[in-house]
Amino acid sequence: MATSSQRLGVVVFLGYQTLGDFCFACLTAASVAAALGGARLGLIYRDDRPYKGPLVAMTPLVTASLALPADAAMALPLDWFDPNYSQAGWPEPWLAQGLHRPDLFLTPSMMWISSIIPPIPALRLPPAMEGRSVEALRRLGLDPARWFACIHMREIGYSHRSGLDKDRCVDPLSYLPMIRDILFEQGGQVVRLGDPSMTPLPHLPGLIDISRLPNSFVLQAFAASRARYFVGSDSGATQLACAFKTPSATTNALGLGVWNDGDVMLTKTICSSGGQRLSLADIRSSAMMDLHYFRLPGARVADNTPGQLVAVARHMHAMTGDCTGWRQPRVEIELGSLGLVDLPLRQRGIADETHVTWWNE
Amino acid sequence: MTTPTEADLQLEYMRRLAEKKKAKQRPECMVIVFGRGDLTTLAIQNVVAASFVRRYPGVRPLALLRDTPEAGPLVDCNPYLRYEMRMEGEITGLVDWFDIGFSAPVTCEAPEWTKGKYSSADIVFLPHMLSVPPARLDGFAEAPGCLRLPPSKQAALWSELEQAGLARDRWFAVMQAGGDGAAGLADPQSYRPAIEALLDRGGQVVRLGSSDEPQLPALPGLMDFRGAPPPLQLAAIATARLAIGGDGTMVTLASAFAVPCGLTNSVSYGQRVWAPEAIVLAKTVELADGSRLDTPAAFARGFLDGASAAAVAARHDNRPEDIAAVTVALHDATADCTGWRAGLEPQAGPAASGGIAFPLQLTAQPRMRWWQAAP
Numbered sequence: 001m002a003t004s005s006q007r008l009g010v011v012v013f014l015g016y017q018t019l020g021d022f023c024f025a026c027l028t029a030a031s032v033a034a035a036l037g038g039a040r041l042g043l044i045y046r047d048d049r050p051y052k053g054p055l056v057a058m059t060p061l062v063t064a065s066l067a068l069p070a071d072a073a074m075a076l077p078l079d080w081f082d083p084n085y086s087q088a089g090w091p092e093p094w095l096a097q098g099l100h101r102p103d104l105f106l107t108p109s110m111m112w113i114s115s116i117i118p119p120i121p122a123l124r125l126p127p128a129m130e131g132r133s134v135e136a137l138r139r140l141g142l143d144p145a146r147w148f149a150c151i152h153m154r155e156i157g158y159s160h161r162s163g164l165d166k167d168r169c170v171d172p173l174s175y176l177p178m179i180r181d182i183l184f185e186q187g188g189q190v191v192r193l194g195d196p197s198m199t200p201l202p203h204l205p206g207l208i209d210i211s212r213l214p215n216s217f218v219l220q221a222f223a224a225s226r227a228r229y230f231v232g233s234d235s236g237a238t239q240l241a242c243a244f245k246t247p248s249a250t251t252n253a254l255g256l257g258v259w260n261d262g263d264v265m266l267t268k269t270i271c272s273s274g275g276q277r278l279s280l281a282d283i284r285s286s287a288m289m290d291l292h293y294f295r296l297p298g299a300r301v302a303d304n305t306p307g308q309l310v311a312v313a314r315h316m317h318a319m320t321g322d323c324t325g326w327r328q329p330r331v332e333i334e335l336g337s338l339g340l341v342d343l344p345l346r347q348r349g350i351a352d353e354t355h356v357t358w359w360n361e
Numbered sequence: 362m363t364t365p366t367e368a369d370l371q372l373e374y375m376r377r378l379a380e381k382k383k384a385k386q387r388p389e390c391m392v393i394v395f396g397r398g399d400l401t402t403l404a405i406q407n408v409v410a411a412s413f414v415r416r417y418p419g420v421r422p423l424a425l426l427r428d429t430p431e432a433g434p435l436v437d438c439n440p441y442l443r444y445e446m447r448m449e450g451e452i453t454g455l456v457d458w459f460d461i462g463f464s465a466p467v468t469c470e471a472p473e474w475t476k477g478k479y480s481s482a483d484i485v486f487l488p489h490m491l492s493v494p495p496a497r498l499d500g501f502a503e504a505p506g507c508l509r510l511p512p513s514k515q516a517a518l519w520s521e522l523e524q525a526g527l528a529r530d531r532w533f534a535v536m537q538a539g540g541d542g543a544a545g546l547a548d549p550q551s552y553r554p555a556i557e558a559l560l561d562r563g564g565q566v567v568r569l570g571s572s573d574e575p576q577l578p579a580l581p582g583l584m585d586f587r588g589a590p591p592p593l594q595l596a597a598i599a600t601a602r603l604a605i606g607g608d609g610t611m612v613t614l615a616s617a618f619a620v621p622c623g624l625t626n627s628v629s630y631g632q633r634v635w636a637p638e639a640i641v642l643a644k645t646v647e648l649a650d651g652s653r654l655d656t657p658a659a660f661a662r663g664f665l666d667g668a669s670a671a672a673v674a675a676r677h678d679n680r681p682e683d684i685a686a687v688t689v690a691l692h693d694a695t696a697d698c699t700g701w702r703a704g705l706e707p708q709a710g711p712a713a714s715g716g717i718a719f720p721l722q723l724t725a726q727p728r729m730r731w732w733q734a735a736p
Contacts, residue, residue: 008720015460044456046466068457072466076456078425081487082396101489103720107459109481114382160464272368286372286379296371342716344483347383 008036011081011102012111014045014052017160019236020257022052023123023243024113026059031117032106032345033061035336042099046070049160051217058123058221060333064093081105104341113259115345118353119334120259122245125222130329133222137191140208147325148189148208149182149313150227150246151175152237157197167268167301168234170252172199177306178231178313179207186317191223193237226326229316231309232257245330247320249312249359252304259350262319266304266312266359273298280358284351312359386715387417388483394453395426395436396488401541401610401632403435404508404617406491409498411441411506413486416713423479425454434592438508438599438618440707446473459485484717494631495616496727502637504711507619509704510599518596519701525593526584532602532700533565534688535615539574540607540626547607547626549575551681555605555688556583562692567597569611602698603691605684608633619705621695623687626679630665634729638694641665642687642732644676653677657731683734690732 012029016022026043033041040063045052048070056065068076079085081100090100125133138144153172182188183206192201194211201209210216210223224230224237225244232238234253242248242258249264250257258265270278273296278286286296350356365373393410395403414422421444426432428447436442448454457467461480474480495501510518523529536556538549556566560582568577572587586594595614598604604615607626612633615622623640624633630641646654646664649672659665664673 013456013459015457015462015465017462017464021462046457046460048466070466072457075467077452078394078454078456078487079396079452081394081489082398082453083489083492084397084402102487103490105485105487105490107480107482107485108461109459110483164463272366272371274367276366276368278368278372282368282372286375296368296375299371340718340720340722342386342718344385344388344716346716347385349379349383 008039008104009042009097009099009102010036010039010104010106011042011044011099012106013108014043014056014111015108017049019049019051020239021108021236022049022055023236023239024116025108025111026055026123027121027243028111028113028116028345029106030060030062030121030333031119032104032341034119034121034333035117035338035341037337037339038335039103040064040097040099042066042094042097042102044068044076050215051221054129054218054221055123057126057129060121060124063097064091064099066091066094104343110343110345112347114347114350116348117336117341117345118348121333122330123221123225123240123243124329124331125218125225129218130222133219136219137208137223140210142189142191142208144326146187146189147228147323147327148191148223148226149316150191150193150224150230150232150241151179152193152230152232152235153198154233154235154237154252155194155198158195159197168252168254170233170303172201174303174306175231175309176201178309179204181310182313182317183207186314188228188317191227193220193224193232225329228323228327229313229320231313231316246327247316249316251309251312254301256351256356258356259354261355262357263354264312264315264357264359266308268304269302270296271300271302272296273300280360284358308359315357315359387713388420388716389417390477390479390482390484391417391420391422392479392482392485393422393424393442393491394485394487395424395432395491396453397427397429398431398488398492399610400431400435401613402492403432404610404613405493405495405632406488407435407439407442407508408495408506408617409491409493409501410486411439411508411707412495412498412501412504413506413717414441415506415707415709416500416504416711418709418712421477421479423473423477423482427451427453430591434595435508437511437514438595439506440509441506444473444477446471490721493721493723494635494727496631496635496729497723497725499722499724500713501635502728505619505636507705508599508617509706510596515596515704518592519600521593522596522600525586525589527565527567527597530700531563531565532698533567533597533600534559534692535567535569535598535601535604535606535611535620537570537606537609537611538568538577539570540609540612547678549577551626551678552605552684553577554681554685556580558685558689559692562689564602564692567601569594569597570606570609599704600701602702603688603695605688605691620702621691623684623691625684625687627665628676629667630660630727630729635727637728637730639729640687640691640732641729642679642683642734644678646673647675647677648672649674655734657733660731680734683732686735687732
């Protein structure tokens with residue numbers, strides 16, 4: 001056990017698979033370490049998605065990480081944390097930092113975004129990732145002298161979530177008017193994020209589609225971090241942009257996927273099983289957006305209209321007038337001086353504690 | 362007044378669900394991982410875990426342990442752990458069991474785990490997180506965790522104690538004349554006046570500890586349980602009126618069973634005693650300049666907490682008369698126990714008002730009695 005003069009040791013098991021959940025857990029872990037005045041922070045994750053390793057590298061305050069093989073046959077026994085068990089398996093940095101005997105052990109159920117300890121930290125790209133990504137985006141045709149927006153539209157074909165949660169999916173073509181507005185009315189460029197299963201978009205000058213590039217997570221994260229603003233749907237890519245504190249709008253939303261002041265939330269139209277259309281007031285007061293995975297039983301949803309999406313993008317453009325080129329990365333992190341944290345971490349209503357703009361229909 | 366629509370009811374349900382989650386400040390589900398280790402280590406892990414459980418009435422604690430000859434019987438004696446998973450192999454559990462993702466690659470399918478939703482635990486105690494000195498654990502004194510013999514086994518164990526020679530109608534004390542390891546060594550003969558004091562007062566004395574320690578002369582009422590089966594030794598400790606011993610496992614176990622203890626010839630106390638009624642008589646500390654510190658002074662200067670060990674030139678064994686004086690004081694303080702001690706029922710509370718603060722907070726002021734030996 002650490003004494004008051006030592007930095008505390010916190011170990012977090014990031015037992016999530018989806019991008020958004022994993023982002024939440026990384027940020028919450030960093031917030032705990034920050035609240036403890038900069039604790040030693042060890043992250044354990046199963047290396048079964050291409051984004052997990054990079055996200056761990058992008059998480060501030062991490063002092064050690066341990067990637068478990070994707071092969072489920074290889075697992076980490078809890079016994080490794082037992083002082084009377086062999087230490088032979090631990091990587092040297094874990095032993096050197098005493099993270100094999102942490103003061104605090106956090107598991108996924110403790111790490112939801114609503115458990116985050118303010119101020120909410122941000123991800124940041126290590127310099128090596130930045131340099132490679134700048135060049136890659138230039139080669140793909142993105143003008144480094146002009147700002148760009150990032151977009152992402154959730155579809156049903158993503159290999160790890162194929163066929164799941166259809167209500168959160170959208171018709172990507174419904175975003176075309178918005179894309180054209182960004183390109184030709186606002187004067188920006190557009191970088192589309194996603195995965196190779198996504199519906200191709202028509203060729204438009206200034207539209208760079210990197211969703212089809214294999215192994216491009218770091219590039220996509222870099223784009224999300226440097227965009228003037230981000231417009232996404234209810235999906236992990238939106239949380240990724242938000243995690244970089246890029247001004248973000250979540251559209252066609254069924255859960256509150258943004259949390260920074262000024263971010264925008266435009267929900268799908270939701271009708272109860274009895275056919276009653278829920279008002280924005282109903283949706284907000286029910287806190288269903290905070291609960292995220294809880295849905296109104298039997299509810300039916302309808303997508304946002306292209307006009308709504310254009311309006312949201314114009315709002316984001318107007319709101320980010322100070323960003324005329326590629327966004328400069330944020331590097332600061334505010335350390336707390338609590339010295340201790342209470343478990344369970346207090347669940348905060350993100351919608352109550354941040355100033356997200358709920359888009360008025 | 363209008364009748365609420367189905368949508369109204371559904372929204373209200375979700376509203377309440379969200380409010381419940383936000384209002385949650387206390388743990389509802391704990392996973393307690395017991396490690397390998399000697400009886401001292403496991404006893405401390407058990408009482409510390411029990412202390413946290415009793416502060417949270419309604420909490421669902423799950424003990425994860427390997428079913429070893431050391432761990433199993435102790436957890437049997439922990440009345441606060443209502444649910445447990447005993448693993449027969451080398452592994453106690455997997456980190457992956459806490460994965461709550463939609464497509465977790467490794468899950469625990471044991472009914473105890475899935476029914477209790479332990480993958481979503483609010484708190485996970487790892488073995489070393491429970492290996493803190495109870496005497497210094499903030500809040501422990503107000504809500505100590507205590508072990509007791511399993512009610513289903515107590516009658517049989519008491520019967521065995523009788524068969525081993527203990528009179529059922531008389532109280533008895535347990536004694537370990539010396540301690541564990543080199544630091545706790547002491548001359549068993551120095552405990553003889555204490556034994557005689559107990560016998561003179563109508564008690565019986567059960568000697569425990571290592572069979573390697575020198576024999577003591579036979580005395581009527583003195584029984585030697587060294588080498589007896591561990592369950593019988595454990596039963597004797599749990600049933601004794603009081604316990605006197607050196608810096609060894611016996612005293613730790615007696616403390617865990619809430620048996621009033623006198624810790625003698627000690628060089629530390631953190632793993633041994635924690636109850637306010639416990640008495641500590643440390644070995645006399647001699648410093649490099651030749652000055653000597655009695656127990657209160659040694660504690661005040663941190664020599665009983667492992668501090669400044671290099672400044673200690675020597676530690677001198679307790680005098681027989683001081684051990685006897687501690688023993689008599691403990692006898693007098695336990696006048697309410699005139700027979701065999703029955704275990705304490707598990708007690709709830711006092712309920713904590715919030716969550717558990719990590720890292721676990723230690724107090725500088727343990728509440729035991731530091732014995733001031735006569736000049």
